[in-house]
Structure formats: C-alpha cells, structure tokens
Amino acid sequence: MKDVAARAGVGLKTVSRVVNEEPGVTPDTVARVQSAIDALGFRRNDSARLLRTRRTASVGLVLEDLADPFYGSLSRAVEDVARAHGALLFTGSSTENPRREQELVLAFCARRVDGLVVVPASDDHRYLIPEIEAGVATVFVDRPAGRIDADVVLTDNAGGTRTGVAHLIAHGHRRIGFIGDQPGIHTAGERLRGYREAMADAGLPVRPDWYAMGPTTPERVRAALATMLTGPEPVTALFAGNNRVTVTAVRVLSGRPQPVALVGFDDFELADLLDPPVTVVAQDPAGLGRNAAQLLFRRLDGATSEEPSRVELPARLIARGSGEIPPAY
Amino acid sequence: MKDVAARAGVGLKTVSRVVNEEPGVTPDTVARVQSAIDALGFRRNDSARLLRTRRTASVGLVLEDLADPFYGSLSRAVEDVARAHGALLFTGSSTENPRREQELVLAFCARRVDGLVVVPASDDHRYLIPEIEAGVATVFVDRPAGRIDADVVLTDNAGGTRTGVAHLIAHGHRRIGFIGDQPGIHTAGERLRGYREAMADAGLPVRPDWYAMGPTTPERVRAALATMLTGPEPVTALFAGNNRVTVTAVRVLSGRPQPVALVGFDDFELADLLDPPVTVVAQDPAGLGRNAAQLLFRRLDGATSEEPSRVELPARLIARGSGEIPPAY
DNA sequence: CAAGAGATGGACAACGTTGTCACGGTCAGG
DNA sequence: CCTGACCGTGACAACGTTGTCCATCTCTTG
Incomplete structure (x- = not known):
C-alpha cells in the first residue's frame, strides 16, 4: 500500500480510501491510485485490515465429520448464509472427539472468528464461557450445549x-x-x-x-x-x-x-x-444449518443480550412401503 | 498481552516468550506470567501473530458443492492433512460458477492463506498468476487448471x-x-x-x-x-x-x-x-484430497521452484452384477 | 577482586491496515 | 478583500503480536 501511495504520489490514507471506496476523493485521484494499484498488482491484506477493524468476517464451523452427507448439507447451508453476510467459513471435523472439538473451537477463537457454529462432541462446554464473554457469538446445532446456556437449533x-x-x-x-x-x-x-x-x-x-x-x-x-x-x-x-x-x-x-x-x-x-x-x-440438515447460521448472524448484527433461543425443527415421516408391511404372526 | 505483562510485573516480550514456550525464562517467571494469563483469560490473537510472522497457517479449499458426498470425502481428506501440518481450513463452494470460484479464491488470497486447493469451475485461471507469483501455493484437483501450468491431481x-x-x-x-x-x-x-x-x-x-x-x-x-x-x-x-x-x-x-x-x-x-x-x-475422492493436500504442503515446506507435477490416480472397477447382464437381442 | 560469560528481561520497531484529526485550498457571502 | 464553511488530503497513532538488540544481573574464573 505504501508502494502504491508512492507511485500515485498520494498519501497512504488516500489509497486506503480508494480501496474501500470511501467518498470524498477526486475522480482524478481515484484514477491515479487505481492505475498504480493495477500496475503493482496490489491486493489489500485482509488480515491486517481485520486486525485494525476488529472484525474478521469469518465464522468457524465445527462438526462431526465433513465426509458425512448429513453434515455436508448442513455445512453448505451455513456457508450460504455466511456468504450472504460477506463472511468466510472455517470448517473442522471433531470426529466425535471432545478434545478435538475443543482444540478446533479454541483455534478458531484464537483466529478471532466473529462467530461459531458447533455440533457438540463434548458434553461440557464451560471452556467456552470466556470466549462467549469476549464476544464470540456461538450457536449449537443438532445437539444442545453441555453445562452452559446457549443458542441451539435442534431436530425434534x-x-x-x-x-x-x-x-x-x-x-x-x-x-x-x-x-x-x-x-x-x-x-x-x-x-x-x-x-x-x-x-x-x-x-x-x-x-x-x-x-x-x-x-x-x-x-x-x-x-x-x-x-x-x-x-x-x-x-x-x-x-x-x-x-x-x-x-x-x-x-x-x-x-x-x-x-x-x-x-x-x-x-x-x-x-x-x-x-x-x-x-x-x-x-432437514440444510434447515438445521440455515437456522443456526441465521441465528448466529442475527446475534452478530444486533441484539447482543437477548435470552438464548432454542429452535426445534420438525422431522417428517416419508412413507415408502417398508413401514407398511403387516406383522407376521 | 499488555495487561498480562503489567499484572505479572514483566515486559511484553517476556509474556510473548511464555506464550510461545520459548526457552530462557525462569520457571518462577513463567509461573507468574501463567497465573496472570489465567486470571485475565488471555488468549493470544493469532491474526496479529500471523500478521507479524507472515504465515497464516491456513489453506483455502474451493470445490463445487460441499453438500455433494464426493466433495465431502475430498474435503475431509484435505482437512486431515492440513491438521497434521497445523493449518486450518477455509472452505467454499463454487457451485460450478466461474465467477464464484474467482471470488472465493481471491477472498482467500486477500486473507493471505498459505495455500489453495481448487476444484476448477472455470476454464481460465490466469487471474491466479499474480497470486501464485506472490507465493500462494496452489494445487488443482479433480480437473486441471485452465490456461496456466500448475500442480494437479486427477483421476484417470x-x-x-x-x-x-x-x-x-x-x-x-x-x-x-x-x-x-x-x-x-x-x-x-x-x-x-x-x-x-x-x-x-x-x-x-x-x-x-x-x-x-x-x-x-x-x-x-x-x-x-x-x-x-x-x-x-x-x-x-x-x-x-x-x-x-x-x-x-x-x-x-x-x-x-x-x-x-x-x-x-x-x-x-x-x-x-x-x-x-x-x-x-x-x-477415490479421499485419495484425491489427500494427494492434493500433501502436494500443497510439500510445496509450502520446501522446494519452491520445481516443475508443476501431475498426479493421476487410478479408477477401480467394482463388479457387482449390473454389468454382467447379457445382451438381449 | 576484576572481568568475562551466560542467563534473563525489556524497549522498540515492524507487520499492513484504518480511525482521528488537523491542514491547506476553494468558494460563497458580507 | 476578509471570513467562515466546506472539501480533499495526509500525518500519525493504533490494532496485538514477534524479531532484534541491548541492558542488567548473577555467576564463574583467573
């Protein structure tokens, strides 16, 4: 960015303004900066940006196993909602292992994700309390959190x-x-x-x-x-x-x-x-994911201190025949 | 970290040393710092750390659709390899849409991922040239890259x-x-x-x-x-x-x-x-993912300027019966 | 006892961005 | 011609870490 500023003969901040499409820059200046950007192949470093703005625009998803089609649909739904909110998605498989779950969650928190969607593998999530207090929005899905009170989306x-x-x-x-x-x-x-x-x-x-x-x-x-x-x-x-x-x-x-x-x-x-x-x-695995992600972003966008909410999605009987076989005495 | 240092009565750098388990700190000091960390619930901010060290320990995976079991297995394999190398995984679905693929890839690059595993949705990847030159290791999987010469892992x-x-x-x-x-x-x-x-x-x-x-x-x-x-x-x-x-x-x-x-x-x-x-x-979707990720980390760890390599995995006939039905004339 | 060596700790700059604020120039109104 | 408002711009600090380098303190040794 410094190089771009030098090449365009402007200040650092002006480049920042152009990159972020902030108002208040002469079209002429914009053009000069833009051509310097193109010439140098500059691309903003979002890590640094996010360090400054304190929003990483990313969420972490911890589930049991990405290779399981059930979780595949769920992830995809979370991803779609995240994308609609301009966020990127970290994913990790806990393989039903509580320690692994915790490692992943804490790794995501260390990266300062804005929020977390978790399919619990552990039955004690008190380790998350400091993170939640530090402002990491957290939604549990498919199974409720253990020993803490938190948002959750379940199937009935x-x-x-x-x-x-x-x-x-x-x-x-x-x-x-x-x-x-x-x-x-x-x-x-x-x-x-x-x-x-x-x-x-x-x-x-x-x-x-x-x-x-x-x-x-x-x-x-x-x-x-x-x-x-x-x-x-x-x-x-x-x-x-x-x-x-x-x-x-x-x-x-x-x-x-x-x-x-x-x-x-x-x-x-x-x-x-x-x-x-x-x-x-x-x-409805996609429904679980979608609801969880929507709940997450609702928390992120606004209402900081509502009560934890609990959403329960219905399960639907699909009769195909094997259930209608009469009893053989 | 500043707060931790103040509370423990040591310098900033000493806290950093403790957090990173660097040698050269008295056990006594370590204990003091550690208890300050616990008391304050401090957790290192990896974004900042990675800004400084210039390694994000994360890789991006772009594929067609996370909900497709084929890509589910592939992702899982990539994740496992990434984990073995201490890296986290960003995932994104291109939905077979070239523009979306490019958006995802560039978003990952803006986050300064160390490497990229891409299932191409587009047939022209020249937009990646500046990124690759900037040092983002890139491996294509399932389909070859378009109009650029790059590492690729394919099925035969x-x-x-x-x-x-x-x-x-x-x-x-x-x-x-x-x-x-x-x-x-x-x-x-x-x-x-x-x-x-x-x-x-x-x-x-x-x-x-x-x-x-x-x-x-x-x-x-x-x-x-x-x-x-x-x-x-x-x-x-x-x-x-x-x-x-x-x-x-x-x-x-x-x-x-x-x-x-x-x-x-x-x-x-x-x-x-x-x-x-x-x-x-x-x-073998997992094999594709595993090989691609291994290739990626081989690039990341060492040999910077080898020739792009091309791995081709065999496909295996599983005869179960439907292929052995004789022709009906 | 002086001096060198080794261990331990801290000050400071830097990573690449953005928020704050102040500066200088232009323009309209008096 | 002066004043004040307004606009475009840039200097500077800050985000939270780590790398470099120097200071101090404690031993050991001659």
Whole structure:
C-alpha cells in the first residue's frame, strides 16, 4: 500500500480510501491510485485490515465429520448464509472427539472468528464461557450445549421417532424393536425417549430385549437384531435409530424369509429404490444449518443480550412401503 | 498481552516468550506470567501473530458443492492433512460458477492463506498468476487448471471408463450407450474419450445416437436413454458418465421388461443393495484430497521452484452384477 | 577482586491496515 | 478583500503480536 501511495504520489490514507471506496476523493485521484494499484498488482491484506477493524468476517464451523452427507448439507447451508453476510467459513471435523472439538473451537477463537457454529462432541462446554464473554457469538446445532446456556437449533428427535413408531403401530404392529446409538449422544437418547412414549401412548409394553443402544457398527446391529427376532416374544417391526442402523438392518432383513417392517431415522439417497422402499423419518440438515447460521448472524448484527433461543425443527415421516408391511404372526 | 505483562510485573516480550514456550525464562517467571494469563483469560490473537510472522497457517479449499458426498470425502481428506501440518481450513463452494470460484479464491488470497486447493469451475485461471507469483501455493484437483501450468491431481477418467466399457464388451455387448455431463467439463470429456477408445479397441462402431452429453438432470437423462433404447439399433448396455446419471438410469431401467446392462462412473452408497447390484468404476475422492493436500504442503515446506507435477490416480472397477447382464437381442 | 560469560528481561520497531484529526485550498457571502 | 464553511488530503497513532538488540544481573574464573 505504501508502494502504491508512492507511485500515485498520494498519501497512504488516500489509497486506503480508494480501496474501500470511501467518498470524498477526486475522480482524478481515484484514477491515479487505481492505475498504480493495477500496475503493482496490489491486493489489500485482509488480515491486517481485520486486525485494525476488529472484525474478521469469518465464522468457524465445527462438526462431526465433513465426509458425512448429513453434515455436508448442513455445512453448505451455513456457508450460504455466511456468504450472504460477506463472511468466510472455517470448517473442522471433531470426529466425535471432545478434545478435538475443543482444540478446533479454541483455534478458531484464537483466529478471532466473529462467530461459531458447533455440533457438540463434548458434553461440557464451560471452556467456552470466556470466549462467549469476549464476544464470540456461538450457536449449537443438532445437539444442545453441555453445562452452559446457549443458542441451539435442534431436530425434534423424540417427536419424529414417535411419529415413526406410531406409523408402525398403525399398521398393526405391537411388538416393535428399537436400535439406537450410544445413550450418551443426545439425539440417541431423545429418539429412545420418543420410542418409549409412542409405545406407552398405544398402551404397549417395551420388553428389555426389544431395544439396544450402543455403537452402531454392523456387527453390533446384526447381533441386536438377531436377539430381537429370536427371543420369546420376537418383534415384528424395527425402528432404526439412525442412518447406519437402517442400512445394516436392510441388509440383514433382506435375507430373511419372514418380512419385518422397518422405519429408519434420517433419510438417505436411494431409499426409494430399495426393495421394499424404505420408510424414514427425515431430518432437514440444510434447515438445521440455515437456522443456526441465521441465528448466529442475527446475534452478530444486533441484539447482543437477548435470552438464548432454542429452535426445534420438525422431522417428517416419508412413507415408502417398508413401514407398511403387516406383522407376521 | 499488555495487561498480562503489567499484572505479572514483566515486559511484553517476556509474556510473548511464555506464550510461545520459548526457552530462557525462569520457571518462577513463567509461573507468574501463567497465573496472570489465567486470571485475565488471555488468549493470544493469532491474526496479529500471523500478521507479524507472515504465515497464516491456513489453506483455502474451493470445490463445487460441499453438500455433494464426493466433495465431502475430498474435503475431509484435505482437512486431515492440513491438521497434521497445523493449518486450518477455509472452505467454499463454487457451485460450478466461474465467477464464484474467482471470488472465493481471491477472498482467500486477500486473507493471505498459505495455500489453495481448487476444484476448477472455470476454464481460465490466469487471474491466479499474480497470486501464485506472490507465493500462494496452489494445487488443482479433480480437473486441471485452465490456461496456466500448475500442480494437479486427477483421476484417470479415460482409463477408468475404458475399463468399465471393456467390462460390458467382455460380457457380450456390442451396442453400448454413453450418457455424460456437459462436454465443457474436463472429466466429462475424458470419460467420453475413454468410451470411444474402448469401443474402437474392440473394433466396435459408435453411432451418434448412442451417446449424449449435457446437463445431467433426470429429464434429460431419461430422454437420452429413451432415444438410445428405441432407435434403429438400440443399445443393450449403458455406461453412465457420473453418479447422477447412474441413479436416474437405475430408476428408468428398473421399470423395463428388457434388462439393460449398466456400469456407472463413481461409486455410491448402497449400490450393492439395489436390484441388480450396480457395477461401477470407483474413484477415490479421499485419495484425491489427500494427494492434493500433501502436494500443497510439500510445496509450502520446501522446494519452491520445481516443475508443476501431475498426479493421476487410478479408477477401480467394482463388479457387482449390473454389468454382467447379457445382451438381449 | 576484576572481568568475562551466560542467563534473563525489556524497549522498540515492524507487520499492513484504518480511525482521528488537523491542514491547506476553494468558494460563497458580507 | 476578509471570513467562515466546506472539501480533499495526509500525518500519525493504533490494532496485538514477534524479531532484534541491548541492558542488567548473577555467576564463574583467573
């Protein structure tokens, strides 16, 4: 910038004015500066600019795994909103590891991002308190923050599961299994709750061998399913607590002579092309991202000290067939 | 930092030394400074630090669409490599729009990222020349750069397609169709070339109504497929030039009495669960990302003025059944 | 005991920008 | 011709760090 000023025969500040399109510079001067800029290939250093203005025009997004299509859609939505507000996006995958989450968040804070969108991997976010007090707007998404009170955007996991299980009940099932992720994960717990509530609402019992919570590896899902299908009171339908469970269940069930009804949480591509087409309770990952980002920028733009808000997005039943298989007695 | 220094009763530079774990500070002083840091909740401002050291420890990744699982895997791989080198990752989606690509790239450059990984959306990257000369390491991935000579990591699109088409030929097909993306896209052109070569290698003709290039919307794919299947010399097999084409083809073909063999470029989840299971030529998106990022950091760490290098990753045929359907005469 | 060596600490400038303020020139009105 | 308002411009400090260099203080050694 100094070089540009020298070449154009003006002061430093005038170059700054031209670069920022501030008013109050003679067209003639603008032209001179502009041609010096072009000649020297000058480009403003935004790092320095932002050091001075104390706004980095960037937000950090911490999620579980960028390679997961669910988070892919979510990121894309956050990115679109950020772009509309002229901000750039840092992304990082926590891989469901609390330490890694914290490292990423603090690295972003050290870069002085304006705001943070976080899919929690940890259950204690008190480490964020100083940052939030220092003015970093923070919104949690998909799962609530742990031990602090903060903005959050969630899917109605319990409600969605209730709808899905009710769908199975409506098609005549009374013995329904549930396989979910590790109970420590908020969404998994909520979905289990929804399952229990739906069963209770219909006056149905839940036998302990009808549900299983734990890591959703194919082997474990396979084993849990075997238990449910061979016990004294075998289930005639399954609610799969997430994507991975659903896919494994489809594989296992497709090989059985006795058809088993299935509803899964989370939609996935090609669900309609399987045989039978898989009924799901669909979340809206883009909606989560969009809402979280919008909330973030609302905080950033204005109202500094509102109450933390909580947005809950509905989950939608998409009936495709696998949930309508009648119970086999 | 000034406040920390005052509270600990030391100089500014000593705080800096403690924060950076530089040697030459008495354990006693370190403790004093440390407790002042904790008391004040001080966190180093990396923006300022990086302004001073002239290294931002961040790289920019521009790709087509973060929500596409292919790019999700790619990003994740880039992120992992970046993390191993202590760098943070900016991401941005160009949405296949050259102007948007340029905006993103230049925004990243204005932030003074150390390096850039770009999936080209434009066919002219001369706008990057000043940036590259200014020292921004740049690696292109998935598609080569336009009109400049730069590092690039590609999949062997033509070779992979040859393998896939040869697979169909080996199973007795002589009339094989090809549906690809818009010919302006490099990968689409390469795949078309591979198709032509495989046919030529087998001494087979290629009729003009056997291949179609263009936007891969379901409607267009459906129409193209209809033409191929009802012409004077209908095809008995199809090579689908990408993911979206494959999925649409599966939908269309599954409704036909006469089975049509199918091989698709790009693997996708659940391909093995469809009926018939879909044979594909699989790329390695994570491999693309990993190689590109590694190349980037090799440039960053050392050798400044090597020749641009070109890495080509193989594509792998995964035979699952749909390619082994015999021709129906 | 003097002097050199080594350890420890701090003052200052610099990184590349922007905000503040003051300066000089032009122009209209008295 | 003078005054005051207004406009365009530039000097300077500041943003929060780190690199350079020098000062001091404490040992050790001759």
